[in-house]
Amino acid sequence: MTTADLHTLTGAYAVHALPDGEREEFERHIADCPACAQEVRELTATATRLALAVSVAPPPQMREAVLRRIGTVRQEPPAVARQERRGAAGLLGGARRLPRYVLAACLAGVVALGGVAVWQHQSADDARQRADRVEQQAAELSRVLAAPDAATATRKLDGGTTATVVVSRSLGKAAFLAAGMPTPAAGKTYELWFDDAGTMRPAGLMDPDATDQALVLDGRIENASGVGVTVEPAGGSQRPTSAPVAVVTFPEAAGV
Template identity: 40%
Template sequence: MTAELHTLTGAYAVDAVPEEEAAAFKRHLRGCPACGQEVRELREAAARLGAALATPPPPRLREATLTEVAHTRQWPPLVAVARRDGPVKTRIALWGAAAAAVGALVFGLVTTTTDPGTDPAQRQLASVNAVLTAPDASTAKSAERGNTTVVTSHGKGKIVVLAGDLPPLAPGKAYQVWLIGKSGVHSAGLLAPDGPHRTRPVLADLPGGIDRVGITAEPAGGSPAPTVPAVVMVDLV
């Protein structure tokens, strides 16, 4: 299999790959446990993002949708596809489709708009989604307990930490995420609960020279620097 197939995990995870290429990638998954694991983690992340923002549809949504469908053309005219675009533009189109698909999961088809607007939670989830579906997104996973996944995008200058199944904390304690590298130790923020054994994604700026991500149990308000050994450590390189 070509190295290019390894870049399809994000698009495949949200069903944004053309049928022929999806079939080739599915065959690739049978012999590539790393890609299989990454697809499962990205699907879980997309589902968690969608659930986090799901809201009941307004009562008149169905009526308004059917009214709009009645006078909206469903398919564009069939035209010949120019072949000069080449693989680069094709890949850009695939990632654009992936971003749109994850966006649909995040905001559901249960809201009347996909515009994050001024809602801080919606803007945060949209920013997380942009990193998860970035063309240069790179995924690393913890080798020990915690089932923590870290996604970085140097193009976006951002990092997303998806932590799950961490040990329960004593009262007055919180998990804090640290970005570690040649430039020092930087706090990426606290992990907020998102149900039993789950936490919300942590989104932070990506400093230069970062090669590890650690999670420690700190006082509830957080610490300026780690005070105890890391519960989880993820190597990025």
């Protein structure tokens, strides 16, 4: 494969779509190509934002609350033309201010309600709080993925799962991205751990219902050499109660 061909593989590499041989060749290429390395970081951040756009579901009780109150809430009277114009401008202005992935999350919530378009005050507050949390998580994830010293390591696990860690030592943070994670048994969840010379330090919980996800590990890297994943009881554990299903060693800083 020519160097020109390798320059075109940044997108496929960012979404883990390269076969093993091409992936290894491309990884050797980006070690000496800062432009492609930067493009991979940016494309990975974008792909993560798109994934997060569909990863947020409304709480189950929201549908029940809306349907319960439909018969008791009076319909608003038609607004006059001026109010309609002002209302439309306000909605459009709000849409311009919100990031695309937050809007997508809100729309996904509406679709999940079966087309019901009645939003009560408390439900709307809950949705806004969830959207704010998603926005904060996505912003933190993007900082790690787009950091100038971000370094990436990918490992194929049993069953076809792909696990990727992205480390920024200047930020002291690491992100974990998984594709094709099998669903754990009922009452179980995946827990992440910093590997501190063989001692596991809690680093956050994964969503047991999501096969593809990306999140920033809780806490700072400090002296950790990698990240481990174990299956734990719902809610997590203070110490691992099972053997790791995966351990991914942190890569060296970009450019090292």
